[in-house]
Amino acid sequence: MALPQYIKVSQGLARPEQHVGEIDPQQLPRLRLELAAPSQALQVTLGLARDRGGNWLRGELHGSLELECSRCEKVFAWPLDANIDLRLVRNDAEAQQVLEEADPYQVEDDRLVVADVVEDEVLLALPMLPRCQQCEQAKADAPEPAPAAKAERPNPFAQLKKS
Template structure:
């Protein structure tokens, strides 16, 4: 156990409160570890194929001279997303880490924006579950694609369409992308 963790009060599987007093959590160097059912995180559940599963959370509050404190954490879980190529469900593993500066005002938030990722704890209270849900949503891929390289949106379509001389019916102009064909290696 490191020197910084000696005074930390660690609560394993203690659950994640909806709101939390930031000053108290930082002073106690509070550490939490729990799993949240996806059904309790409606915005995250809406971004997934189904709401089955859990979001694994490990958090630690530490002191910071620039802000009220810091919230450091890890999020994990096995989720099902919709492949944006073939539109079929796919498995995806969340493994995200974050380090947030806890601030008490919007002015302080703007001041620290360059040096860290601030999160507002209005009135000293942090809406913890909402913050965790935000971090999980930010970790999701923008356009998830399954690992199957032959995945295609339509049966028989390849994932890398060939560039033809003129793929625009009725248009006699040469395809401007044809000049690029062969200049760049295929991925």
């Protein structure tokens, strides 16, 4: 099933439905810059919901992205499993109000562009310093360095006290 290009928020809230499909990471320009090699399509599930807290976009992202290990520079498949739970807001003021209780996502012209939402959420899910499984294991197996001994330094206030 193909994902729509956009979801009309008012319709999606009035008649809740799930949008399920795939999206090609190469079609997401900002994400494409983070990839070390072409990656397989991502599985996307999105739905709109309304409750006492407000209007929400909820869903899941699954797939595998080809990243470059920041340590050994080899390309490896990084598993993506991310949940989407965004509070839909209309403007910056509303976003500021809900910031402490939810992640706001601003809706413009009653439309959510599916590719933009997916791209934003995938970019947020990416590790800051991607490491392949071998480098991650090597880091975990490495002994912790012993704490450096503090060099004894004279207290400058003790010198004043002696005077």
